[in-house]
Amino acid sequence: MDSNGDDLSTTARNRAHAPGPDAPVAVELAGVAKRYDGAVAVEDVNLEIREGEFFTLVGPSGCGKTTTLRLIAGFETATEGTVRFGGRDVSGLPPEDRDVGVVFQNYALFPHMTVGENVAYGLNFADPPGGVTREERVAELLELVDLPGTADRDPDSLSGGQRQRVAMARAIAPGPDLLLLDEPMSALDAQLRERLRVQIRTIQRELGITTVYVTHDQEEALAISDRVAVMRGGTPDQVAPPRTVYREPDSRFVAEFVGDNNVFSGTAVDAAGSTGNDVLAVDIDGETLRVATGPGADGTGRGDEPNPDSGDRVTFCVRPEHLEIDRSSNAVRATVESAEFLGETTRVHLDWDGTPLVVRTRDPLTGTVAVGFHPDDAHVIDVERL
Amino acid sequence: MSDDPVDDDGTPDNTSGDTRDDDPEASAASGQRRTARVRDRLERRVLAALALGTLGVLLVVFYYPVATVLVESVVVDGVVTLGVFVELLRDPFYFGDLARVFAGENPLTVARDFLGPDRRIGIIGFTAYQAALSTLVSVALGVPLAYLLARFEFRGRRTLRSLTILPFVLPSIMVAVGFVATFGRTGTLNSVLGALGLPPVELMFTLEAILIAHAFYNAPLVARVTTAAWESVDASAIETARSLGAGPLRAFYDVVAPQVYPAVLMGAALTFVFTFGTFPIVLALGGFQLATVEVFIYRLVRDLNYAEAAALAVVELVISLAVLFAYLRYEAKHTVQSGGVRPLPRKPLVPPVNTVREWLPRAGLGVYAVVASFVFIAPIASMILASVTGGDGALTLEHYRFLLDRQETGAAFQVRPWPAIRNSLVFAAASALVALPMGVVIAVVTTREYLGRKLVGTLAMAPFAVSGILVGLGLLRGLVFGVEIGGWRIAIAGSAAIVAAHAVSGYPFVVRTVAPGLESLDRSLIESARALGASRSRVVRDIELPLVWPGVVAGAAFAVAISMGEFTSTIVLATGADAYTMPIAIERFIGRRLGPATAMGVVLLVVTAISFVVIERLGGDYSGL
Structure with missing residues (x-):
């Protein structure tokens, strides 16, 4: 990364x-x-x-x-x-x-x-x-x-x-x-x-x-x-x-039009700063995922959204190539639905309790897998103040 | 156009602040922009001016004359009345038993009488009857030709296909002469029958001869529109039907027929309208015994009974337009849009395998070929043969010699060949010069997108549907006899009126040949040229004109040929004048001397063919027709 x-x-x-x-x-x-x-x-x-x-x-x-x-x-x-x-x-x-x-x-x-x-x-x-x-x-x-x-x-x-x-x-x-x-x-x-x-x-x-x-x-x-x-x-x-x-x-x-993407929406459960400097915890239907928000609205490109407060609605995305299989932390369990063999990689479609996910892997997958990402690989698109 | 913020060089209201007085480049640019704007506006004005000019010509030579006829039928001795119409409608001579209904009799009684043995159908009934029969015969002869052209591959297919436009340009009076030479008492048919030891038949002045002559004209038209529709059937649609379980016949019925059927109906509707307004053929082959409405209007005009002629012409127009309108309503509802990307593969004429299913359609086409060659080739061949055959059956040039003698010694009131040829050529050239710009402008105006385009298109193409007698009568009464405008009497010469009438009957063909080229012209070609620096008018010269040129040439060839063969309005306008043309000369000969009429017919054929080929040399494309 x-x-x-x-x-x-x-x-x-x-x-x-x-x-x-x-x-x-x-x-x-x-x-x-x-x-x-x-x-x-x-x-x-x-x-x-x-x-x-x-x-x-x-x-x-x-x-x-x-x-x-x-x-x-x-x-x-x-x-x-x-x-x-x-x-x-x-x-x-x-x-x-x-x-x-x-x-x-x-x-x-x-x-x-x-x-x-x-x-x-x-x-x-x-x-x-x-x-x-x-x-x-x-x-x-x-x-x-x-x-x-x-x-x-x-x-x-x-x-x-x-x-x-x-x-x-x-x-x-x-x-x-x-x-x-x-x-x-x-x-x-x-x-x-x-x-x-x-x-x-x-x-x-x-x-x-x-x-x-x-x-x-x-x-x-x-x-x-x-x-x-x-x-x-x-x-x-x-x-x-x-x-x-x-x-x-x-x-x-833009996130969905340009390339494959996984877009998530959830509620911020920890205000910025309480779990570490740049990482925000987001609750999505009971699962908590951690997302890096960058060093704040300081013009580096990432994180030009305002730092969210607890309870704000947060939308972020993770590219398929950044979703890791068998990840132990910051992961959810999802079921393999289908796979497309593309040559260099395989595009695998997963189902996470009704939310479709797409992952790039080298090897074909079956069954239920743990899939997650490093908080730095997530990009916050939008923060809606409540 | 919205107001441009930059009106003058460096005016303070220029909010962009980029154009400064001291910036020579910017003020030059602003000047350039202004001239460009002026040029753009001018170019738009030019088209508008041309369109208005065309509209003016149409008003003077078509709408005004036709309107005077309409007025003439409702204004008697300065009083507006529908009396002429009422009388016409109640006259069994015109409307047969239907007139009794118009006169107020119980329709049921009339209907019962009509089913009895003494029914009367009147002139209008007879006209409709012969038109309906002609339509049946034309469809029967046209659809097999379409089948042959659309589904089979053979040498000369393209040529045969292009030949189907010929009837448009063959002078009807010449074809009538050909039919007299074929079916007359001493005609080719009876010679052949005699040689076979069969009794002679008398077809002259019978309905059959008229029907066959109408089929000669209209079957190729039916074949043309049907072939186009058949060729646009997408092979994958049939293959889809077959793969879904339909047999070959079922697939034809479900996929091909629905696309071909509307075209057949269109051909039939046009045939009905054309044959309902038929004139030269009935005049020559039927005489007044089998007079149709148009022939009767002509007779009324000749008897100077203008009011009744006008009323009858209006009735005829209403019926023709009603049929056309009904058809257009149908078409709007039933047109099947086909992707038509991959046409059906054509079959060879020689079947690949010897099965009944392969042989049966080909045998049918063989029978058709025999009938068709009789209908389509015999009249022209007979005319040429008759022109070189003497009364004793030997080959002779006496008919041509007669024409030469007449030229040298003919009296002033007699028809001489050279003035006829000269008039025909002059009228053809003059009317083509009028018809070409009119047709091109109308093609441009009707292929642009704007509100009311359909109305403009309909108004501009109306002459297609209005009979030549009506136009001729209108021109005669409206312009040749003169109009009074503000104390000035304005009248045009008979010959000028003939040119006008010919231009009116010719320009729809120009529109038809030019419009497809304009329509298929890719807008990005024009935009590319403009982006490369060409002005709008330069684009017309460099891109649009070269690409539609074949259509323009074809239009010119048609306008000339139509003028040379035009008979209906010419005979109305050429009465008394020495402005007679070749078709009129033929008509004057045909009653008394068939030989010279056929010789004159051959002259007309040759002159028309030469003109057509000369113009054709400039590279024509007839795909629009």
Whole structure:
């Protein structure tokens, strides 16, 4: 188990390329709302996307992630609020004047043009960056997306993955300030998706282009992004780096949407401090479980909820990989319901007096087992004062 | 559009505080934004202006003329009255025994008399009767063709499938000539019967000839809509039914039939409406003995009895619209949405195994092929054959020579071939020029999402359902005879009215060919182009137009062909004028000289085919029809 300090340093190490929090803001959405005939698509959206950042909007369908992207692209006009690029209000600006590159889910390659003509289309309205000719720019980009020599082919003759890369090349060709990707891989099979997301990330780093990525796939979002906005019901629920979103979800929704999770709710039976500095005892239907609350509301990320008093309602979560089998303390007894063999691990579904639990183990389990966790591995999501 | 907070460069009310007077980049951006806004607004205005223009043309050449006919039927000598209608409804000549009910007799007595031997059905009854029979024959000939096209794979299947659109463009009067050449006393049928030692049959001026001619036109239509529905049946739906225990027949009955049946009904409804308003075929094959409503309206117009003609036209329109409306109500309730992802596999024409179950349907199709080739090929072949056959049965070019002689020595009142050809070409080109923009604009307007789109679509497509006689009569009475507006008398020439009428009958085809392309146009293509820097109008030029171009070309080919073959409104408008077209020339010949009529028919066929092929060269796609 990492301590808080370790946690931060690993994050920093893995985000070596990511722009720091003091990088200039490239895109800002301030109090943005979009309504259609009274129905809310997005509401109360406040986001700051930094220059060079790979920023992902993730959430279930209907959460407003695509609408948010379309508001940034200029395909939709906000009902309320302001969209700014580099501090400049772009609200009235049509998409062709926003210097954005867009890749759609279905790629939207122009079927009546060759691959080369597709990639060159944006160069009708902007000079190729770097003082090269159109042809050189097209060749350069097809090289970049690993499709050299395909300029004369018809989009129809390409595979899904190839089309996706042509769409990327086309979006990047005029040298946009901002790259917008709307579920660009959801039509591809899982293996190809994993390969392509590495490629997209590499290209993005190479060009240092600010990128907004929309996906419903939380695993993809965690894998590819510098920061993630988890959206729900038209509003971002949590905006943070992937690790923070995974380890320290701000809400029950984020905890359950991002990865597998075990969420518990119970009553605090010991006020903070009485059982030790950081550990809180929570009573759940007669069982008492101990949960670390962190050193208090001091801004380390964990524990920004207020320290609970006795009798408060506490919601916390424990990841399946942190639930230990045959643990003697801080454990409950649960019955094995079913198991899914996933290769490296097995996902085991347990039943604890009607509450479903999910555990990751190496070996299959049967019967009734003791299952528990180290208090440090629990994360308090919410404290409700009574 | 909501008010933009940034109205001017650096005005104090700019709350964002990002646009400063001393920031050249920001004020340039603001200027750019303003021009972009203006451009966006302009582009939206352009579409609105085009839509209004189209609406204006429609009002002048369709709704106004049709409205004048409606008014004419209820205003007699300046007094509003329903007298003409009442008289019409009580006239057994039109309504048969039903007129007695309208006249106030006990319906039961009338019904008893109607079941007796001296029933009268009147002109309207007869029109409905022949339309119903024509519909039966068309469905009987159309459904097997759909079965063949949807379920079998063979060489030329695609060609055969595209041929089913031909009847739309074949001039009806030419087809009528073909039928006379087939079924006439000295026609092909009797020659064949004679050669086989069988007695001759007399089919001219009989109901049978009319029914077969109607089937020639409408069976391909039935086949077309039915094939489309059949092809959209999802194979996995049938496989699901089979796996749940249904036998092949049961699976057909439960899965295929419910999806195909509404299409057959749609074909039948359209056939009924078309044949209810039939004109050239009955005029040529039935004469006034077997007159339908439309033929009678024409006769009333010729006798200058406009009020009665107008009233009769209105009655006809009401009946046609009622049938269409009933059908649309049915369709709205019964349309089966099919996933249609995986079509049924097609079977080879040669059965893979020799079993009765494999052979039986194929044998049926064989019989069908014989009947169909007689119905569909014989008329055209007979016409061509008759045009080169003399009275003695020997091959001759005398009919074509007659046309040339007539061209050189014909009197002013006689029909000469060259003016007919020239008029046809000029009218076709002019009406296509009107119909194309109208059709494209209506296609754009009806494929966008907005409130009242259905109403706009219905109003724009109404000319499809309104008879040519009614439009022609309206144009004649409303515009050619002139209208008085504020002391000015406005009248248009007969030829201009003909162009207008042709454009009105042609543009629905443009809408039908262009709309599917627009509808299937992926919005993200347009958005991609805009994100890459293209303005809205540039997107129209670079993306939308190239992608719908095949539909536009097909629409143009149709508009031209429809104009060349148009007969119904032309004959109303060409009375007295020398604005006659090829179909009118054929009609003037057909009564007296069949030979020259067939020769003229061949000329029409050739000119139409050449025009069609020339336009086709630009790359047409007819999938919308």
